[in-house]
Each structure stands twice: as structure tokens, then as C-alpha cells.
Amino acid sequence: MKSFLPVLLCCAGLLNGCGYFGIYRHRPAERASPEEAAAVRFPDSMEKGVRLTGPMMAALKVAMDDYRPPGIRPEKLQPPDSCLARWEYIQTSVLQVSDTLFFVEFTPDLRACGPGYILLDVGATYAIDGQGRILGRE
Secondary structure, three states, X not given: OOOHHHHHXXXXXXXXXXXXXXXXXXXXXXXXXXXHHHOOOXXXXXXXXXXXXXXXXXXXXXXXXXXXXXXXXXXXXXXXXXXXXOHHHEEEEEEEEEOOEEEEEEEEOHHHXXXXXXXXXXXXEEEEEOOOOEEEEO
């Protein structure tokens, strides 16, 4: 019984810090109220939409997770970091060069962050291979 308590306390301590080991709790997407959802009318066609292939989506996910790790909470950061950590303020481009090479570019829109923010060297361009590996970042 004496050895059980220290092991239990150690395990409980590790569970609180799982984020330090790269383990993140998946947060489900927020759902709109039934009233708001009822007002939405889906289009008859997605023909005018942007089409991303499965490999493009995989490359985009790899780049997104590296650029802004899943554990970051923008609401807990100070400006301008809080603005730069929000996906709605980041313009994204995906270029497929071949079946096995993708470039993903993130460019923050600092105008959306408010007046007075001048930051140099923000944003990034990733080279990602077809296996989901980062080949380089500029």
C-alpha cells in the first residue's frame, strides 16, 4: 500500500502536464444555436468553391500544426501575439508543384490586428513532401 500512493500521485501529476509531452485534448467544434443553423441554406453546387485534394489537405494540416501548435490559446496571449495566433487573420496559399511536393504559405494580415502593428519577418512558407514531412521553412 505504501508504494501505491507515490505511484498514484506521480501519475496524477503527469496527467495535468500532458501538453508538455505533445498530447493535446481535442476540442470539438463549436455548434451554432438551432435558430442560427435553421437560417442557413446550403448551395446547390460547390462548383465555385476552392478545391483542395486530400494530399493538399494533409500538407496544409502539417504546416498548420507547425506554424501554430494545437495547444496555443490566442485569448491568453498579449497583442500582437494574440492576433497573430488567430487563423482568421492569416491568409493561406497552397501550391502543389508535383504529386510529392507542396508549398504552404501563411501571411498574417496585420491590418486586421489593429493600427500601429509593424512586425517584420512574420508568416512562413513551408515545403512539405507527399509523406507529410516538412522539407524546409522560410
